[in-house]
Amino acid sequence: MNFKRFPKSFWWGSATSGPQSEGAALKDGKSHSIWDLWFEQQAECFHNQVGPEDTSTFYENWKEDIALMKQIGHNSFRTSIQWSRLIPDGVGEVNPKAVEFYNNVINELIANDIEPFINLYHFDMPVCMQEIGGWENRKVVDAYAEYARQCFGLFGDRVSKWFTFNEPIVPVKQGYVYANHYPQTHDFLKASTVAYHTMLAHSKAVIAFREMNLSSEIGIILNLTPAYSRSEHPADLEAANVVDLLFNRSFLDPVTLGHYPQELLNLLAEHKQLPLCRDGDAQLIGQGIVDLLGVNYYEPRRVQAKQHVVNPNSSFMPEWFYDPYIKPGRKMNVHRGWEIYEKGIYDILTNLKENYGNIPCFISENGMGVEGENQFLQDGQIQDDYRIEFIKSHLDYVHQAIEEGCHCKGYHLWTFIDCWSWINSYKNRYGFISLDLETQKRTIKKSGEWIKTVSQENGY
Incomplete structure (x- = not known):
């Protein structure tokens, strides 16, 4: 009586990226990405000094891994093409070894009735x-834009779902605002420029896609983090509004509505943080509206009005407009330090329905990273009931949103096999499949068996 059935042809699967799963970082003609370079320069910045060369060996084990996807009920799977592998010089000659690899992966997915969702950029700028x-x-x-056109030409006859960027706000924030990722810059105007040029690149890729008349869809994947105010006080509400403008709507509005929020432009102009714009840019942005939106959701952002006056001589930061707020009694993933708030996923989908034309979308990432998962090993299998409960409790809200008319077409977990996670390396594990770093042995977790049943029954 409590069975939750999802729409016919719902997408069940998982997501990863090339730089986090392939390994073979400089093999077969691939050039350095910024992650390869940064690890060579500052290995101490990475957990246990594990770098991108040591990612989950998908480059060698793609056939076995795709068989495992099939075994646990995947009907779809997202990964990314590495620009530095396909076009090692950034422009010009295409690497035939890369073409062979990505053709093999795409063809094998299709042969196993798994729809390939292919992303073009996942934080991995070629050096x-x-x-x-x-x-x-x-x-x-x-x-x-030329790299995107090459990808469409090489693989577009078989790939039905394309994505220009994954979480484009992350390189902006982490690379140019908070200096946590390469190039470790702390300059909001540069961050604003990087964000703007990323949107121009997105639009140029969409234009190239449409010019090629491919019988497929193009989208983008955004990590939409709802901003919840501490109270209904106008100052708290305004803090949440500014956070939403900076971290969500700065990408969401252009790719769904074709323009930036005027309120955001006014804010940046007031503080002299607007990037340099050229004639024709607005028209270019307007041509980047997507067919499909990927939604990554992990945690909410809770904010309150500033509690102290900002130093007017300090460098411009988003925190000029808000302070974080810790909600009493919040549920936590203590391993990752993130709040677990399942209703956030419903609020995102409802917002897309009410304010963004109910654009077709899917949950492109959601997941629970856990440290020391071997403590849950019983009879050779990780008993990750906590992950099953995490997925289920989020899917409950996805199901409710769909019942209320939201156009959500699928759910992908982050991730398939425990993968390398930027500066955290393998500290937290996310996969349906456990990876032994010493032997590279893959073992299905309890959650992998559970998701197979969910996929087969199209619900739970």
């Missing part, structure tokens, strides 16, 4: 492009 400024330089925007 040759970073050396000329990365996303600060419009030449890189044009180079990316």
Whole structure:
């Protein structure tokens, strides 16, 4: 009587990225990405000094891994093409070894009735492009557009779901605002420029896609983090509004509505943080509206009005407008330090329905990272009931949103096999499949068996 059935042809699967799963970081002609370079320069920045060379060996084990996807009921799977593998010089000659690898992966997925969802960029700027400024330089925007066109031409006859970027706000925040990722810059105006040029690159890729008349869809994947105010006090509400503008709507509005929120433009202009715009840019942004939106959701953001006056001589930061708020009694993933708030996923989908034309979307990432999962090993299998409960409790809200008319078409967990996670490396494990780093042995967790049943029955 309590069975929750999902719409016919619902997408059940998982997501990863090339740089986090392939390994073989400099093999078969691949050039350095910024992650390869940063690890060579500062290995101490990475947990246990595990770098991108040691990711989950998908480059060698793709066939076995895809068989495991099939075994646990996947009908869809997202990964990314690495620009530095496909076009090692950033522009120009295509690497035939890379074409062979990505063809093998796409063809094997299709042969196993798993729909390939292919993303073009997952934080992994080629070093040759970073050396000329990365996303600060419009030449890189044009180079990316050509890279996208090459991908569409090489693989577009078989890939039905394309995505230009995954979480484009992350390189902006972590690389240029908070200096946690390469190039470890602390400059909001540069961050604003990087965000803007990323949107121009997105639009140019969408335009190239449409010019090629492919019988497929193109989208983008955004990590939408709802901003909840401490109270209904106007100052708290305004703090949440500014956070939403900076961290969500700065990408969501252009890709769904074709323009930036005027309130955001006014805010940046007031504080002299607007990037340089050229004639025709607004029209270009307007052509980047997507067919499909991927939604990554992990945790909420809770905020309150500033409790202290900002130092007017300090560098401009988002925190000029809000303070974090810790909600008493919140439920936590203590391993990751993130709040677990399942209703957030419902609030996102409802917002998309009410304010963004109910754009077709899917949950492209949701997941629970746990440290020391071997403590839950019984008879050779990780008994990750906590992950099953996490997924189920989020799916309850996805189901409710769909019942209320939200156009959500699927759910992908982050991730398939425990994968490398940027500076955290393998500290927290997320996968349906357990990975032994010493032997590279793959073992299905309890959650992998559970999701197979969910996929087969299209519900739970």
